[in-house]
Amino acid sequence: MAFVTRFAPSPTGPLHLGHACSAILAHDMARAAGGRFLLRMEDTDLERSKPEYEAQILDDLTWLGLSWDGPVHRQSEHIDSYNARLEPLAARGLLYPCSCTRSDIRAALAAPQEGVAFTVYPGTCRGRGMDSRRPGDALRLDLAAALRVVGSPGFTETGPAHQGLHRIDPALALREIGDVVLSRKGEDIVAYFLASAFDDADQGISHVIRGEDLFAFTPVQVILQRLFGLPTPIYHHHRLIRDDQGKRLAKRDDARALAKYRAEGATPADIRRMVGL
Template sequence: MLTTRFAPSPTGRLHRGHAFSALTAWRAARDAGGRFLLRIEDIDPTRCRPEFEAGILEDLSWLGIDWDGPVRRQSDHLDDYAAVVTRLRERGLLYRCFRTRKEVMDAIGDAPHGPVEAARPGPHPAEEEARLLDEGRPYAWRLSLDQAREALGDAAWDALSFTEEGRGSDGEHGRIRARPETAGDVVLARKDAGAAYHLAVTHDDALHGVTHVIRGQDLFEATHVQRLIQALMGWPEPVYRHHELLTGPDGRRYAKRDRSVTLAELRAGGMTAAELREQLGL
């Protein structure tokens, strides 16, 4: 059964871009007689707020979107993600990284061989790691691309790919070879914040049988590393459909950080859901 999902983070109110993405995924499921799931990705406790989650539910209901089954809140399932981290650690696929984001970015800028190599800082020497642990320094768990390739084997690594029914950021379409090396050794968990985005999203998509991931082109590059995680964990491969991003009159894409006009503001200004859907071409 075709199954899609909408998975916003409650870090602000929804805008036109969110509405387009949610309606696109919802209609794909409903037209196919499939399932549409709602997931709240609230694993970042510093930015996610209950009032924004309530606003998401209000906005989706206003748009006429319904969903199957209960809403999944990632913050309620941190133990599930921790279990995946443990499995990856036991297989030697993760390493502790005590470097700050600034230190990693500075290394990227100074790298003689380009950013890909610098984005793979590698584990600390054993003595240094022991000292940093004793000092109680915060750290992240990074996925080692070297160990991941060894675990899969060269043939499986070279064959790693995904199906794109939409368009990637550079027009990619069809069967696409996954290039997780472009992301470097990504962070999959932190000592103080549990799971990171890539791990949580792939876990939940597999758990709920999501067959089609429909989302904006801004997340196309994330697909490369997410396919690697799926392969390492033996999780099924969904079909991907990345859609173009909506832009405002100034040509800039709608984004929370730019304080784009929210659906709540449009509603307060008298716009109806039907008018918005027509405006969005839906």
């Protein structure tokens, strides 16, 4: 199997050290295997994604000495395609429209969902038919129905914290993931994990290399892959780069932006050393 991986940032802010770790690791693993390293812009958030951030990302990656194979793939150019590919799920009764707002959902929850990646939806609109969909409605996956189709699919993880074969527990998935939103009508928004599942298959991605904070999103991506008959890549979730207080770096941490280190005279070798590579 050819080794094909990708770096897939969202152009909603500058790259920081955590991004550098993901990009360098994916690039180096692909080159060591004689494979391909692709660059994808996960810019489905049309309001927050900015061309100036994308330009900065490209400049930072080039400065780091990374090269990618083929043109940059931009998800914003494929939103209509992603939405069209949801039609088979709707026809199978696996989707339903949802008019709840975020505040509606929060009010309906009995308790905060601490320690999980998803706000688990209480099912307020479950049971609505697709013919009741109105402008502005979201489309949700009926997870219980989906799990009856796919069962307990598995995926292979090679990262340091979760190595091995993982089987998705349907009961746990219902409790910790719930009926996720896949798209929102009228706003040209599709979910990260949906667009990513399609793109990984379309681009022939064999290995997904990303931060450990995204491990919790893997089960829903694997479920979607099985529903659409897509291959499941091998996953590698690397350790996170944290600040001095042990907090995960995020885009709001401009003090950790690569542009700042560059301006202060850091070299690409300095960045590699700072992220443990």
